[in-house]
Amino acid sequence: MPESHAKPAAEVEPPTRGSAPTFATALCCIDGRVQGPLADFVRTRFGVDYVDTVTRPGLVGRLDSGVEADLAISIEAHQSQGIVVSGHAGCAGYSGEESAQRDACRAAAARLGELWGEMEIVPVWVALSGAVEPL
Ligand SMILES: [Zn+2]
Numbered sequence: 001m002p003e004s005h006a007k008p009a010a011e012v013e014p015p016t017r018g019s020a021p022t023f024a025t026a027l028c029c030i031d032g033r034v035q036g037p038l039a040d041f042v043r044t045r046f047g048v049d050y051v052d053t054v055t056r057p058g059l060v061g062r063l064d065s066g067v068e069a070d071l072a073i074s075i076e077a078h079q080s081q082g083i084v085v086s087g088h089a090g091c092a093g094y095s096g097e098e099s100a101q102r103d104a105c106r107a108a109a110a111r112l113g114e115l116w117g118e119m120e121i122v123p124v125w126v127a128l129s130g131a132v133e134p135l
Pocket residue numbers: 029030031057058088090091092093094
């Protein structure tokens with residue numbers, strides 16, 4: 001029987017590594033439907049213990065100096081191992097069409113690459129099913 005309402009692995013099992021905990025960073029919407037699946041994706045994608053999260057409603061349409069400053073804290077203070085920038089289906093914070101939000105997500109990843117070229121930056125799309133699709 002599948003477990004429902006299972007907590008993310010990092011909450012159930014504390015990291016057991018002897019060294020400092022590792023982080024990656026998710027940029028995403030405020031929408032609570034997508035944050036859990038996205039955090040699971042980021043944790044697996046970069047093999048890290050924790051996921052820092054920067055949120056704005058419809059974030060890929062609002063990438064500004066405030067978002068970049070928030071992201072910088074994660075990168076500098078936690079030595080983030082990588083960045084995932086995301087858009088999602090059914091977004092209340094993005095006014096355009098879904099195809100435009102996907103384009104904005106790719107553009108946001110490119111913009112962040114100009115600022116943090118040494119980091120791996122992965123644009124993704126999150127379906128309301130929780131499926132995460134690299135763009
Ligand atoms: Zn949204």
